[in-house]
Amino acid sequence: MGLAALAAAAFFVTGATPIDDSPLAGRDSDPAKGETVFIASGCASCHAAPDAKGDAKLILAGGQRFESDFGTFIAPNISPHPHAGIGSWTLGEFASAVKKGLSPEGQHYYPAFPYGSYLHMDDQDVVDLWAYWQTLPADATPSQPHEVGFPFNIRRSVGVWKLLYLDDSWVVQIADTPELERGRYLVEALAHCGECHTPRDALGGMNRANWLGGAPNPTGRGNIPSLRPADLTWEPTEIAYYLETGFTPDFDSAGGHMVAVIENFAKLPASDRQAVAAYLKALP
Amino acid sequence: MKKHLTFAVAFAALACGTAAYAQSDFSGQLKARQGQFRIMAINLGIIGDMAQGKSEYNAEAAQAAANTLVAVSMIQQAPMWPAGSDNMATEGTRAQPNIWEQNDDFLAKWGDFGTAAKAIQAAAAGGVEGLGPVMGQVGGACKACHDTYRAPAN
Numbered sequence: 001m002g003l004a005a006l007a008a009a010a011f012f013v014t015g016a017t018p019i020d021d022s023p024l025a026g027r028d029s030d031p032a033k034g035e036t037v038f039i040a041s042g043c044a045s046c047h048a049a050p051d052a053k054g055d056a057k058l059i060l061a062g063g064q065r066f067e068s069d070f071g072t073f074i075a076p077n078i079s080p081h082p083h084a085g086i087g088s089w090t091l092g093e094f095a096s097a098v099k100k101g102l103s104p105e106g107q108h109y110y111p112a113f114p115y116g117s118y119l120h121m122d123d124q125d126v127v128d129l130w131a132y133w134q135t136l137p138a139d140a141t142p143s144q145p146h147e148v149g150f151p152f153n154i155r156r157s158v159g160v161w162k163l164l165y166l167d168d169s170w171v172v173q174i175a176d177t178p179e180l181e182r183g184r185y186l187v188e189a190l191a192h193c194g195e196c197h198t199p200r201d202a203l204g205g206m207n208r209a210n211w212l213g214g215a216p217n218p219t220g221r222g223n224i225p226s227l228r229p230a231d232l233t234w235e236p237t238e239i240a241y242y243l244e245t246g247f248t249p250d251f252d253s254a255g256g257h258m259v260a261v262i263e264n265f266a267k268l269p270a271s272d273r274q275a276v277a278a279y280l281k282a283l284p
Numbered sequence: 285m286k287k288h289l290t291f292a293v294a295f296a297a298l299a300c301g302t303a304a305y306a307q308s309d310f311s312g313q314l315k316a317r318q319g320q321f322r323i324m325a326i327n328l329g330i331i332g333d334m335a336q337g338k339s340e341y342n343a344e345a346a347q348a349a350a351n352t353l354v355a356v357s358m359i360q361q362a363p364m365w366p367a368g369s370d371n372m373a374t375e376g377t378r379a380q381p382n383i384w385e386q387n388d389d390f391l392a393k394w395g396d397f398g399t400a401a402k403a404i405q406a407a408a409a410g411g412v413e414g415l416g417p418v419m420g421q422v423g424g425a426c427k428a429c430h431d432t433y434r435a436p437a438n
Contacts, residue, residue: 222436241336245423251325251332253423255430262427266420 014159016106019099021092027127034132037125039267040190041118045260047075049141060085061141066112068218070204071148073112081138094133095126101162108158110146111165116206117192119168120185165205172211172283179271183279186272187212191265196224196257212283222256227280239277240270310369314377317364320356327352328422331404335415343409350401350408353422357398361391371435378435386432393429400425 038044047060062077079085086094093104101108101115109115151157171188175181187193198206199215207213214226226232234242238249243265246254254262265273330349333339368374370381383390400422407414 217436237336241332245332245420246427247328247332247419247423251328253426253430255427255434256436259427259431 011156014156014163016102016108016159017100018102018106019092019096021090021095023123024091024095024127027124029127029131031128031132031135033125034128034130036268037121037129037190038132039264040186040272041129042191042261042264043078045264047078059137059139061139062143063141066218068112068204070110070152071146073110073146073148074144076143077139077141079139080133080136081140084140084142085138086133087138091127091130094130095123098126098129101158108155108162110148110155110158111161111204114192114195116166117189117195119166120170120189122185125190161203161205164203167208171208172279175279175282177278179275179278180282182272183275183277183282186276187279191261191276193227197227212280227283229281229283232280236274236277236281239280240273243273243276244270310366310374311376313364313366313369314374317361317379318377320359320364323356324353327356328419331408331415332419334412335419337412341412341415343411346408346415347405350405353401354398354405357394357401361394378437380433380435383433390429390433393425393433396425396428397422 044057044060046064046066047062048057049059049061049063050065052059060077060079062075064075066073066075077085080087082088086097089097089104096102096104097109098115099119099121101111101113103109146153170184171194172184175184194206194212196218197212197214198208199210199213200206212227214228214231215224216222217224232239234249242248242254243262245266246259246262248254265276327349330339331346334341334346365379365383367384369377370379370383371377372381400418403421404415404418407418
């Protein structure tokens with residue numbers, strides 16, 4: 001009897017509560033601002049087809065593979081196609097997905113989708129992003145299932161993970177200039193830098209105590225560097241220049257995953273790159 | 285008997301020769317190709333520092349650096365990338381095996397560096413404002429190749 005009650009409680013507690021979408025209602029939307037959110041959030045970098053280039057990256061057909069300790073995740077089709085993609089969703093369902101990691105059917109998404117960072121997004125940005133989404137091309141490529149073995153293929157268990165790890169407070173509590181606020185918003189929310197640059201524990205949760213302290217590369221080779229001030233000793237202008245061009249202060253050139261990141265940062269205003277640099281330098 | 289001895293000696297010489305060839309290290313080729321990237325970095329730095337305002341713009345110095353980049357882009361790559369000098373087969377390189385598996389694409393990306401270098405060459409003496417965009421172009425060429433063909437640093 002006690003065990004059944006415990007199981008029922010566990011089932012309830014790991015369940016899916018969709019987002020309260022009343023704050024989203026009745027807002028004007030700006031697809032041009034949505035495009036900036038789209039670029040900063042890196043949606044196309046993961047959800048475009050493998051090897052897509054240029055404008056083809058706006059076709060969010062899915063198919064890229066992301067290896068991890070838990071299996072290989074395959075990015076789904078999130079183009080505005082009504083059947084193969086998310087074209088039939090409402091704004092509320094989109095917000096639930098992005099900020100809470102919940103599907104319209106109430107299933108948990110795996111945190112390979114960085115909703116642990118996106119949960120910090122401003123509601124207006126979500127509204128603008130959804131407006132921009134409607135302008136993207138629809139694609140009929142079917143999504144492929146993830147290659148994730150037992151027990152990680154039990155989506156309900158992600159509910160436990162969410163209880164353990166989702167934290168809607170900022171990591172860096174103090175951001176007392178507009179530039180630092182913007183830098184924090186870009187790093188902790190949209191550009192989700194922490195998802196790669198922060199070490200994780202055995203269950204894959206970010207170790208916020210060592211925020212941006214570096215981590216092994218999930219594909220197994222090499223390390224993702226620490227961005228903390230003791231380790232990243234570049235000047236703010238050098239950080240901003242790297243995010244624009246990929247050139248380090250010694251004029252080595254970035255490779256690997258940072259290429260996609262820099263491609264996005266290069267399209268943002270210079271003030272955004274400077275804000276990220278300022279935030280990194282202000283880390284304790 | 286003499287014929288067998290000759291044959292045996294000839295065979296032994298061939299075998300030793302083959303073995304010596306298979307064990308040749310690629311340190312010369314590795315130094316050469318890594319050196320070419322260092323020359324690129326030094327000359328990109330001359331122009332990039334001007335573009336960022338870290339150093340005074342100097343048209344002659346910028347032109348000389350750009351001319352050097354074009355000169356590097358004309359270096360024949362094939363002799364420096366012998367089969368077996370990838371990071372799975374030898375030490376001291378970040379060159380991935382796909383350079384050889386997708387060699388046409390690799391050489392095409394090397395060609396893209398040349399195109400970007402010529403753009404810098406055309407803009408170098410025309411004032412500091414023109415340097416930013418062409419540095420961006422060459423940065424894109426560097427990243428495109430490193431994205432696929434260079435292993436992580438550690």
